Amino acid sequence: MNATATDQLPILVIGAGPAGLAAAAHLVDRGLEPLVLEAGDRAGAAVREWSHVRLFSTWGELTDPVAEKLLAPTGWVKPDAKTYPTGGDWAETYLQPLAGVLGDKVRFGATVTGVSRAGRDRIVDADRETQPFVVHVTHAEGREERILARAVIDASGTWATPSPAGASGLSALGEKAAADRVTYRVPDLQDPAVRARYAGKRTAVIGSGASAFTALASLAGLAAAEDGAGTKAVWILRRGISGSTFGGGTADQLPARGALGLAAKAAVDEGHADAVTGFRTEAIERDGERLVLVAEDGRRLDPVDEVIVLTGFRPDLSFLDELRLGLDERLQAPVALAPLIDPNQHSCGTVYPHGVNELSHPEKGVYLVGMKSYGRAPTFLALTGYEQVRSVVAAIAGDHESAQRVELVLPETGVCGGAGLFDQPDTEQAGDGGGCCAPAPALIQLGTTTQAPSCGS
Numbered sequence: 001m002n003a004t005a006t007d008q009l010p011i012l013v014i015g016a017g018p019a020g021l022a023a024a025a026h027l028v029d030r031g032l033e034p035l036v037l038e039a040g041d042r043a044g045a046a047v048r049e050w051s052h053v054r055l056f057s058t059w060g061e062l063t064d065p066v067a068e069k070l071l072a073p074t075g076w077v078k079p080d081a082k083t084y085p086t087g088g089d090w091a092e093t094y095l096q097p098l099a100g101v102l103g104d105k106v107r108f109g110a111t112v113t114g115v116s117r118a119g120r121d122r123i124v125d126a127d128r129e130t131q132p133f134v135v136h137v138t139h140a141e142g143r144e145e146r147i148l149a150r151a152v153i154d155a156s157g158t159w160a161t162p163s164p165a166g167a168s169g170l171s172a173l174g175e176k177a178a179a180d181r182v183t184y185r186v187p188d189l190q191d192p193a194v195r196a197r198y199a200g201k202r203t204a205v206i207g208s209g210a211s212a213f214t215a216l217a218s219l220a221g222l223a224a225a226e227d228g229a230g231t232k233a234v235w236i237l238r239r240g241i242s243g244s245t246f247g248g249g250t251a252d253q254l255p256a257r258g259a260l261g262l263a264a265k266a267a268v269d270e271g272h273a274d275a276v277t278g279f280r281t282e283a284i285e286r287d288g289e290r291l292v293l294v295a296e297d298g299r300r301l302d303p304v305d306e307v308i309v310l311t312g313f314r315p316d317l318s319f320l321d322e323l324r325l326g327l328d329e330r331l332q333a334p335v336a337l338a339p340l341i342d343p344n345q346h347s348c349g350t351v352y353p354h355g356v357n358e359l360s361h362p363e364k365g366v367y368l369v370g371m372k373s374y375g376r377a378p379t380f381l382a383l384t385g386y387e388q389v390r391s392v393v394a395a396i397a398g399d400h401e402s403a404q405r406v407e408l409v410l411p412e413t414g415v416c417g418g419a420g421l422f423d424q425p426d427t428e429q430a431g432d433g434g435g436c437c438a439p440a441p442a443l444i445q446l447g448t449t450t451q452a453p454s455c456g457s
Contacts, residue, residue: 006132010035011396012149014112016043018090019370019385020155021098022064024105026393029066035147036102037110037137039156043099044091046159051088052188053214056260057382058082062090064386067098074101109140115152115366116322129364136319151365151396153389154320158313158371165206165309167238167280167296174284178291182284182307186215189222198222198306200230204293205273206281207310208237209378213264215308220267233273234304236293238280276301315372324363333375334359334368341377353384353408355391367392383408 011027013020016038024034038045055062060081068078076097079085085093099106114136120128133149162184166172175182189195199222205215216233223231267273279301283294290303315332317325328338337358339345359367367373369392370385387408395403 006130006150009033009132009148009150011151011153012037012133012135012147014152014154015156015370016040016095016099016106016108017046017155017157017370018044018062018064018095018382019157019389020153021095021102021106022067022386023153023155023369023389023393024102025064025067025070025098026389027396028070028102028105030393030397030399032393032397034102034105035149036099036106037112037135038106038108039111041108041140042091042096043106044087044095046157047087047091047095049087049159050186051086051091052190053186054084054086055090056084056210058084062382063094064389066390067094070101071097110145111138112136112156112319113138114319114322115154117363118148122322122324133365152367153392154366154368154372155370155385155389156316156372158315158374161314161316162309163311163314163376165281165284165307165311167282172281172284174286178284178286178307181291181305182309184309186211186218186310187308189218195222195227198231199228201305202232202234202303203306203308204234204236204291204301204304205308205310206236207308207312208239209310209312210260211310213260215310216267216273217260217263220263220270220272223272231272233267234301235268235273235275236279236281236301237275237277239277312376312378313371314376315368320366323366324361325366325368326361328375331375331377333373333377334361336360337373338375338377341374341379343377353387353406355388355406356395356403359388359392365396 010033013023013027013034013036016036020036020038021043024036027034040046040048042048058081059079062085063078068076074097079089079093112135116122116134117124117128117131118134120126120131133152135147135149135152137145137147139145163169164171165175165182187194187198189198198219203219205212205219207215212235216235219231219233222228223233264273268275279293279299280296281293282296284307285292285294287303290305291307292303293301293307317327317332326335327333328335328342330344331338331342333341337354340352340354340358356367359369359373361367369388371380373385373388374380387406390407391403391405394400
């Protein structure tokens with residue numbers, strides 16, 4: 001197939017979530033033909049799985065301007081820009097209508113199982129860039145299909161591949177065997193069955209990000225409720241507790257994000273959660289009907305009834321294995337983007353807006369966007385994804401001036417405090433007072449045990 005024929009092929013978008021549907025809207029706006037493949041049965045399938053969680057971004061920060069323009073003729077009205085939706089609100093009020101406008105350009109129940117160059121595995125150089133992409137798809141009913149594409153925008157996210165409890169990045173010993181008592185999602189405590197699972201129980205929460213804050217605050221709310229007597233959380237942190245542990249607080253330009261960290265701190269201060277620091281999980285052992293967490297240093301915690309693992313996510317790169325991707329060896333993010341978001345270097349939750357330059361790979365015409373572009377790094381904002389797809393689509397359309405232009409200002413977290421992954425002496429922290437990372441803040445004292453070998457009820 002020659003280059004001219006390739007140009008007539010659709011641009012394939014993987015995932016009908018916020019970034020994927022925004023990419024499709026931008027492609028339509030530029031007169032290009034998108035084809036969106038979504039493994040789920042509805043738009044925002046991953047978002048719907050945390051439909052009970054309220055976002056810390058307002059509606060004003062959750063919709064793409066070009067997508068809004070596409071929706072306008074249907075009578076769609078943007079919700080109050082200052083209000084905070086849940087994941088379910090976001091999916092039903094914005095993502096589903098947007099998919100509806102795109103019509104047959106979005107296919108559901110379509111799982112991408114492989115992407116390559118037509119007739120070329122990753123080894124072959126000859127005429128590689130003139131060949132279209134070939135995308136293998138498995139449909140919900142089991143039918144397989146091969147689709148040719150001009151370019152590929154992977155916005156499939158990371159939701160399906162949560163990181164395990166083990167501090168080594170591998171599952172803790174016994175973690176898989178304890179699967180009936182372990183979850184990798186923030187539980188929906190408004191669901192009576194889920195609420196009964198945690199009410200009056202002792203639950204370990206492993207993680208230190210916004211999801212862990214949400215779980216701690218939710219369990220504290222349950223503990224304070226009439227049916228929650230005896231509910232207790234044990235918060236497992238791999239690091240120590242410092243001034244930045246709970247986020248930016250009142251200094252965060254996203255107030256709800258700051259408030260979330262303060263709610264988690266209140267859960268600890270009020271005795272609804274005990275914090276155990278420097279605990280790197282090695283094993284999860286059975287103790288009758290309960291579980292015991294064991295650290296790499298041999299510490300054993302008192303038994304718990306449930307474990308909530310919220311240690312982040314990682315990208316599924318398996319179906320991209322025949323493409324030549326330029327990914328950072330640590331974060332699995334594009335090499336030009338990785339230094340900006342590497343938590344080994346800083347704990348800041350804001351990266352300057354970026355686009356096609358940072359998202360390009362040795363394999364021209366393929367882009368990882370949205371949460372997947374961050375690899376294993378946290379703190380992604382929807383606005384970042386919308387700016388990414390605006391730039392990428394402009395580049396695909398040949399509008400290089402627009403692709404290079406920055407059209408977004410992101411809010412600050414209010415937190416910059418040195419290395420973000422592992423405790424180090426203050427003298428080793430990145431911190432000359434300049435740039436993103438100032439010296440690490442001093443430890444703060446909480447009304448709980450922070451270095452105890454175990455945590456009692």
